[in-house]
Amino acid sequence: MADAPLPQRTLVLVKPDGVRRGHVGEVLRRIEAKGYTLVAAELRRADEALLAEHYAEHAGKPFVQALIDFMRSGPVLAAVVEGHRVIEGFRSLAGATDPTVAAPGTIRGDLARDWGTKLIENIVHGSDGEESAAREIGLWFPAL
Ligand code: GDP
Ligand code: MG
Known part of the structure:
Protein backbone atom coordinates (compact mmCIF):
# COMPACT_ATOMS: atom_id res chain seq x y z
CA MET A 1 0.00 0.00 0.00
CA ALA A 2 1.25 3.48 -0.80
CA ASP A 3 2.25 5.69 2.11
CA ALA A 4 -0.59 7.90 3.28
CA PRO A 5 0.18 11.57 2.57
CA LEU A 6 1.28 13.45 5.67
CA PRO A 7 -1.04 16.41 6.30
CA GLN A 8 0.77 19.66 6.90
CA ARG A 9 -0.45 23.21 7.49
CA THR A 10 1.13 26.60 6.99
CA LEU A 11 0.20 30.17 7.81
CA VAL A 12 -0.09 32.45 4.79
CA LEU A 13 -0.53 36.20 5.03
CA VAL A 14 -1.34 38.52 2.16
CA LYS A 15 0.43 41.57 3.52
CA PRO A 16 -1.06 45.10 3.41
CA ASP A 17 0.68 45.88 0.10
CA GLY A 18 -0.91 42.81 -1.45
CA VAL A 19 -4.37 43.72 -0.13
CA ARG A 20 -4.02 47.38 -1.20
CA ARG A 21 -2.88 46.42 -4.67
CA GLY A 22 -5.71 43.96 -5.14
CA HIS A 23 -3.74 40.72 -5.14
CA VAL A 24 -5.74 38.70 -2.58
CA GLY A 25 -7.63 36.84 -5.28
CA GLU A 26 -4.48 36.14 -7.29
CA VAL A 27 -2.63 34.73 -4.26
CA LEU A 28 -5.57 32.48 -3.33
CA ARG A 29 -5.93 31.45 -6.98
CA ARG A 30 -2.32 30.29 -7.10
CA ILE A 31 -2.71 28.36 -3.83
CA GLU A 32 -5.84 26.64 -5.12
CA ALA A 33 -4.42 26.07 -8.60
CA LYS A 34 -1.50 24.24 -6.99
CA GLY A 35 -4.02 21.95 -5.29
CA TYR A 36 -3.63 23.07 -1.69
CA THR A 37 -6.67 23.39 0.54
CA LEU A 38 -7.84 26.50 2.37
CA VAL A 39 -8.62 25.65 5.98
CA ALA A 40 -9.32 29.21 7.16
CA ALA A 41 -9.10 32.70 5.68
CA GLU A 42 -9.97 36.01 7.24
CA LEU A 43 -9.28 39.68 6.63
CA ARG A 44 -7.66 41.04 9.78
CA ARG A 45 -6.16 44.17 11.23
CA ALA A 46 -3.23 42.91 13.26
CA ASP A 47 -2.18 44.80 16.38
CA GLU A 48 1.34 45.52 17.59
CA ALA A 49 1.35 42.67 20.13
CA LEU A 50 0.32 40.03 17.61
CA LEU A 51 2.90 41.24 15.09
CA ALA A 52 5.69 41.40 17.67
CA GLU A 53 4.94 37.75 18.48
CA HIS A 54 4.60 36.83 14.83
CA TYR A 55 8.01 38.33 14.03
CA ALA A 56 9.66 37.30 17.32
CA GLU A 57 12.54 35.63 15.43
CA HIS A 58 13.45 39.08 14.03
CA ALA A 59 13.34 40.91 17.40
CA GLY A 60 16.26 43.32 17.67
CA LYS A 61 16.94 43.51 13.93
CA PRO A 62 17.08 47.05 12.52
CA PHE A 63 14.07 46.63 10.24
CA VAL A 64 11.66 44.97 12.66
CA GLN A 65 9.76 48.06 13.88
CA ALA A 66 9.33 49.39 10.33
CA LEU A 67 8.12 45.94 9.34
CA ILE A 68 5.58 45.86 12.17
CA ASP A 69 4.38 49.38 11.31
CA PHE A 70 4.00 48.35 7.67
CA MET A 71 2.05 45.23 8.69
CA ARG A 72 -0.29 47.51 10.69
CA SER A 73 -0.79 49.93 7.81
CA GLY A 74 -3.87 48.12 6.55
CA PRO A 75 -5.72 44.84 6.66
CA VAL A 76 -4.00 41.54 5.95
CA LEU A 77 -5.59 38.37 4.66
CA ALA A 78 -4.62 35.63 7.10
CA ALA A 79 -5.07 32.06 5.92
CA VAL A 80 -4.26 28.52 6.96
CA VAL A 81 -3.41 26.34 4.01
CA VAL A 101 15.52 38.81 -7.54
CA ALA A 102 12.49 36.61 -6.84
CA ALA A 103 12.08 34.38 -9.87
CA PRO A 104 9.46 35.27 -12.47
CA GLY A 105 6.54 32.87 -12.06
CA THR A 106 6.55 33.28 -8.28
CA ILE A 107 4.13 35.54 -6.42
CA ARG A 108 6.88 37.92 -5.37
CA GLY A 109 8.68 37.70 -8.71
CA ASP A 110 5.52 38.51 -10.65
CA LEU A 111 3.71 40.94 -8.36
CA ALA A 112 6.26 42.68 -6.13
CA ARG A 135 3.38 28.69 16.44
CA GLU A 136 2.00 31.14 13.85
CA ILE A 137 -1.26 29.23 13.29
CA GLY A 138 -1.76 29.20 17.08
CA LEU A 139 -1.24 32.96 17.17
CA TRP A 140 -3.52 33.92 14.30
CA PHE A 141 -6.13 31.18 14.61
CA PRO A 142 -6.12 30.01 18.24
CA ALA A 143 -9.37 28.09 17.73
CA LEU A 144 -7.87 25.79 15.08
P1 GDP B 1 10.52 35.76 4.49
O1 GDP B 1 10.41 34.52 5.34
O2 GDP B 1 10.92 35.47 3.07
O3 GDP B 1 9.27 36.62 4.53
O4 GDP B 1 11.71 36.64 5.07
P2 GDP B 1 12.22 36.88 6.57
O5 GDP B 1 11.52 35.97 7.54
O6 GDP B 1 13.69 36.85 6.55
O7 GDP B 1 11.79 38.38 6.87
C1 GDP B 1 10.46 38.69 7.18
C2 GDP B 1 10.05 39.93 6.41
O8 GDP B 1 10.83 41.03 6.88
C3 GDP B 1 10.36 39.86 4.91
O9 GDP B 1 9.35 39.23 4.16
C4 GDP B 1 10.49 41.32 4.56
O10 GDP B 1 9.21 41.93 4.42
C5 GDP B 1 11.16 41.89 5.81
N1 GDP B 1 12.63 41.90 5.72
C6 GDP B 1 13.47 40.84 5.75
N2 GDP B 1 14.75 41.22 5.66
C7 GDP B 1 14.74 42.57 5.59
C8 GDP B 1 15.76 43.56 5.49
O11 GDP B 1 16.96 43.26 5.44
N3 GDP B 1 15.35 44.85 5.44
C9 GDP B 1 14.04 45.20 5.47
N4 GDP B 1 13.70 46.48 5.40
N5 GDP B 1 13.05 44.29 5.58
C10 GDP B 1 13.39 42.99 5.63
MG1 MG C 1 10.20 34.38 7.41
Whole structure:
Protein backbone atom coordinates (compact mmCIF):
# COMPACT_ATOMS: atom_id res chain seq x y z
CA MET A 1 0.00 0.00 0.00
CA ALA A 2 1.25 3.48 -0.80
CA ASP A 3 2.25 5.69 2.11
CA ALA A 4 -0.59 7.90 3.28
CA PRO A 5 0.18 11.57 2.57
CA LEU A 6 1.28 13.45 5.67
CA PRO A 7 -1.04 16.41 6.30
CA GLN A 8 0.77 19.66 6.90
CA ARG A 9 -0.45 23.21 7.49
CA THR A 10 1.13 26.60 6.99
CA LEU A 11 0.20 30.17 7.81
CA VAL A 12 -0.09 32.45 4.79
CA LEU A 13 -0.53 36.20 5.03
CA VAL A 14 -1.34 38.52 2.16
CA LYS A 15 0.43 41.57 3.52
CA PRO A 16 -1.06 45.10 3.41
CA ASP A 17 0.68 45.88 0.10
CA GLY A 18 -0.91 42.81 -1.45
CA VAL A 19 -4.37 43.72 -0.13
CA ARG A 20 -4.02 47.38 -1.20
CA ARG A 21 -2.88 46.42 -4.67
CA GLY A 22 -5.71 43.96 -5.14
CA HIS A 23 -3.74 40.72 -5.14
CA VAL A 24 -5.74 38.70 -2.58
CA GLY A 25 -7.63 36.84 -5.28
CA GLU A 26 -4.48 36.14 -7.29
CA VAL A 27 -2.63 34.73 -4.26
CA LEU A 28 -5.57 32.48 -3.33
CA ARG A 29 -5.93 31.45 -6.98
CA ARG A 30 -2.32 30.29 -7.10
CA ILE A 31 -2.71 28.36 -3.83
CA GLU A 32 -5.84 26.64 -5.12
CA ALA A 33 -4.42 26.07 -8.60
CA LYS A 34 -1.50 24.24 -6.99
CA GLY A 35 -4.02 21.95 -5.29
CA TYR A 36 -3.63 23.07 -1.69
CA THR A 37 -6.67 23.39 0.54
CA LEU A 38 -7.84 26.50 2.37
CA VAL A 39 -8.62 25.65 5.98
CA ALA A 40 -9.32 29.21 7.16
CA ALA A 41 -9.10 32.70 5.68
CA GLU A 42 -9.97 36.01 7.24
CA LEU A 43 -9.28 39.68 6.63
CA ARG A 44 -7.66 41.04 9.78
CA ARG A 45 -6.16 44.17 11.23
CA ALA A 46 -3.23 42.91 13.26
CA ASP A 47 -2.18 44.80 16.38
CA GLU A 48 1.34 45.52 17.59
CA ALA A 49 1.35 42.67 20.13
CA LEU A 50 0.32 40.03 17.61
CA LEU A 51 2.90 41.24 15.09
CA ALA A 52 5.69 41.40 17.67
CA GLU A 53 4.94 37.75 18.48
CA HIS A 54 4.60 36.83 14.83
CA TYR A 55 8.01 38.33 14.03
CA ALA A 56 9.66 37.30 17.32
CA GLU A 57 12.54 35.63 15.43
CA HIS A 58 13.45 39.08 14.03
CA ALA A 59 13.34 40.91 17.40
CA GLY A 60 16.26 43.32 17.67
CA LYS A 61 16.94 43.51 13.93
CA PRO A 62 17.08 47.05 12.52
CA PHE A 63 14.07 46.63 10.24
CA VAL A 64 11.66 44.97 12.66
CA GLN A 65 9.76 48.06 13.88
CA ALA A 66 9.33 49.39 10.33
CA LEU A 67 8.12 45.94 9.34
CA ILE A 68 5.58 45.86 12.17
CA ASP A 69 4.38 49.38 11.31
CA PHE A 70 4.00 48.35 7.67
CA MET A 71 2.05 45.23 8.69
CA ARG A 72 -0.29 47.51 10.69
CA SER A 73 -0.79 49.93 7.81
CA GLY A 74 -3.87 48.12 6.55
CA PRO A 75 -5.72 44.84 6.66
CA VAL A 76 -4.00 41.54 5.95
CA LEU A 77 -5.59 38.37 4.66
CA ALA A 78 -4.62 35.63 7.10
CA ALA A 79 -5.07 32.06 5.92
CA VAL A 80 -4.26 28.52 6.96
CA VAL A 81 -3.41 26.34 4.01
CA GLU A 82 -3.13 22.55 4.05
CA GLY A 83 -1.43 19.98 1.88
CA HIS A 84 1.44 17.53 1.69
CA ARG A 85 4.72 19.55 2.09
CA VAL A 86 2.72 22.79 1.90
CA ILE A 87 5.22 24.75 4.02
CA GLU A 88 7.98 24.27 1.48
CA GLY A 89 5.49 24.35 -1.38
CA PHE A 90 4.02 27.71 -0.49
CA ARG A 91 7.48 29.25 0.03
CA SER A 92 8.30 28.02 -3.43
CA LEU A 93 5.15 29.68 -4.80
CA ALA A 94 6.07 32.89 -2.92
CA GLY A 95 9.64 33.15 -4.20
CA ALA A 96 12.68 34.86 -2.69
CA THR A 97 12.30 37.51 0.03
CA ASP A 98 13.84 40.25 -2.14
CA PRO A 99 11.28 40.90 -4.88
CA THR A 100 13.88 42.23 -7.31
CA VAL A 101 15.52 38.81 -7.54
CA ALA A 102 12.49 36.61 -6.84
CA ALA A 103 12.08 34.38 -9.87
CA PRO A 104 9.46 35.27 -12.47
CA GLY A 105 6.54 32.87 -12.06
CA THR A 106 6.55 33.28 -8.28
CA ILE A 107 4.13 35.54 -6.42
CA ARG A 108 6.88 37.92 -5.37
CA GLY A 109 8.68 37.70 -8.71
CA ASP A 110 5.52 38.51 -10.65
CA LEU A 111 3.71 40.94 -8.36
CA ALA A 112 6.26 42.68 -6.13
CA ARG A 113 9.13 45.05 -6.76
CA ASP A 114 11.53 47.29 -4.86
CA TRP A 115 10.02 50.79 -4.60
CA GLY A 116 13.22 52.30 -3.24
CA THR A 117 11.86 52.60 0.30
CA LYS A 118 13.52 51.16 3.41
CA LEU A 119 10.85 48.46 3.46
CA ILE A 120 10.76 45.16 1.70
CA GLU A 121 7.17 44.99 0.46
CA ASN A 122 6.78 41.49 -0.89
CA ILE A 123 3.04 40.71 -0.92
CA VAL A 124 3.02 37.51 1.15
CA HIS A 125 4.25 35.73 4.25
CA GLY A 126 4.57 31.97 4.56
CA SER A 127 5.77 30.02 7.60
CA ASP A 128 9.33 28.75 7.20
CA GLY A 129 9.15 25.41 9.06
CA GLU A 130 6.93 23.05 11.00
CA GLU A 131 7.69 24.68 14.34
CA SER A 132 7.01 28.22 13.12
CA ALA A 133 3.88 27.09 11.27
CA ALA A 134 2.43 25.59 14.45
CA ARG A 135 3.38 28.69 16.44
CA GLU A 136 2.00 31.14 13.85
CA ILE A 137 -1.26 29.23 13.29
CA GLY A 138 -1.76 29.20 17.08
CA LEU A 139 -1.24 32.96 17.17
CA TRP A 140 -3.52 33.92 14.30
CA PHE A 141 -6.13 31.18 14.61
CA PRO A 142 -6.12 30.01 18.24
CA ALA A 143 -9.37 28.09 17.73
CA LEU A 144 -7.87 25.79 15.08
P1 GDP B 1 10.52 35.76 4.49
O1 GDP B 1 10.41 34.52 5.34
O2 GDP B 1 10.92 35.47 3.07
O3 GDP B 1 9.27 36.62 4.53
O4 GDP B 1 11.71 36.64 5.07
P2 GDP B 1 12.22 36.88 6.57
O5 GDP B 1 11.52 35.97 7.54
O6 GDP B 1 13.69 36.85 6.55
O7 GDP B 1 11.79 38.38 6.87
C1 GDP B 1 10.46 38.69 7.18
C2 GDP B 1 10.05 39.93 6.41
O8 GDP B 1 10.83 41.03 6.88
C3 GDP B 1 10.36 39.86 4.91
O9 GDP B 1 9.35 39.23 4.16
C4 GDP B 1 10.49 41.32 4.56
O10 GDP B 1 9.21 41.93 4.42
C5 GDP B 1 11.16 41.89 5.81
N1 GDP B 1 12.63 41.90 5.72
C6 GDP B 1 13.47 40.84 5.75
N2 GDP B 1 14.75 41.22 5.66
C7 GDP B 1 14.74 42.57 5.59
C8 GDP B 1 15.76 43.56 5.49
O11 GDP B 1 16.96 43.26 5.44
N3 GDP B 1 15.35 44.85 5.44
C9 GDP B 1 14.04 45.20 5.47
N4 GDP B 1 13.70 46.48 5.40
N5 GDP B 1 13.05 44.29 5.58
C10 GDP B 1 13.39 42.99 5.63
MG1 MG C 1 10.20 34.38 7.41
